Amino acid sequence: MIFDPTLFHPSAILLIPAIILTVYAQAKVSSAYGRYSRIRSSSGRTGADVAREILDKNGLYDVKVEQVAGNLTDHYDPRVHTVRLSSGVYNSSSLAAIAVAAHETGHAVQHADGYAPLKLRTAFVPLASFGSQIGPILIIIGFIMSSFDFLLTLGIYAFAFAVFFQIVTLPVEFNASSRALAFLENSGVLSSREEVSGARRMLSAAALTYVAAALGAILTLLRFIWIAQGRDD
Numbered sequence: 535m536i537f538d539p540t541l542f543h544p545s546a547i548l549l550i551p552a553i554i555l556t557v558y559a560q561a562k563v564s565s566a567y568g569r570y571s572r573i574r575s576s577s578g579r580t581g582a583d584v585a586r587e588i589l590d591k592n593g594l595y596d597v598k599v600e601q602v603a604g605n606l607t608d609h610y611d612p613r614v615h616t617v618r619l620s621s622g623v624y625n626s627s628s629l630a631a632i633a634v635a636a637h638e639t640g641h642a643v644q645h646a647d648g649y650a651p652l653k654l655r656t657a658f659v660p661l662a663s664f665g666s667q668i669g670p671i672l673i674i675i676g677f678i679m680s681s682f683d684f685l686l687t688l689g690i691y692a693f694a695f696a697v698f699f700q701i702v703t704l705p706v707e708f709n710a711s712s713r714a715l716a717f718l719e720n721s722g723v724l725s726s727r728e729e730v731s732g733a734r735r736m737l738s739a740a741a742l743t744y745v746a747a748a749l750g751a752i753l754t755l756l757r758f759i760w761i762a763q764g765r766d767d
């Protein structure tokens with residue numbers, strides 16, 4: 535971590551709402567996960583069962599379901615067509631486990647469907663990770679050395695890729711959750727209104743973390759623009 539002198543620029547105030555929302559979203563996910571991982575679904579199906587069921591129902595017999603180490607490490611890997619579930623999700627029949635498994639499997643179904651926002655998101659991964667690393671460094675150098683002013687503009691363009699990525703992530707995540715809930719409701723995996731609403735709360739909390747990340751990226755971009763404009767005056 536390098537020292538960031540732009541934190542003393544008045545634009546740093548924009549980081550406050552982003553930090554508050556991020557902390558709030560993390561707390562909400564932890565509390566929802568804590569609560570709904572203790573409530574078993576009456577169907578008794580585990581996260582792994584539900585993932586397999588959704589894949590088979592969509593004809594995705596070649597997509598694998600595997601266990602992965604860690605907590606909340608669940609994800610779908612499009613390169614090897616594999617849904618990876620943390621052991622707490624894979625082996626558990628809690629509402630939280632079923633909701634997370636169905637959500638991740640939703641990404642596999644999006645992939646198979648050629649869902650456009652997912653394609654766009656995947657295509658932007660390299661540019662976004664480049665932009666999120668390089669952008670802030672260019673801004674810091676341009677901020678410190680006035681003869682390297684042009685780096686401020688370059689940094690803004692680089693970081694804009696990261697912002698775009700965070701924004702495209704939103705429809706991808708919301709859509710995976712709505713596919714998950716539709717399946718859980720219609721297939722009868724979750725049998726009561728209470729079970730469905732538990733799963734919905736779990737997924738809404740998770741979605742909020744993506745909203746917080748997108749807001750943080752947008753505010754950071756605005757901060758960089760503020761810094762660059764201050765330099766023009």
Ligand SMILES: [Zn+2]
Nearest residue numbers: 637641707710
């Ligand atoms: Zn997701």
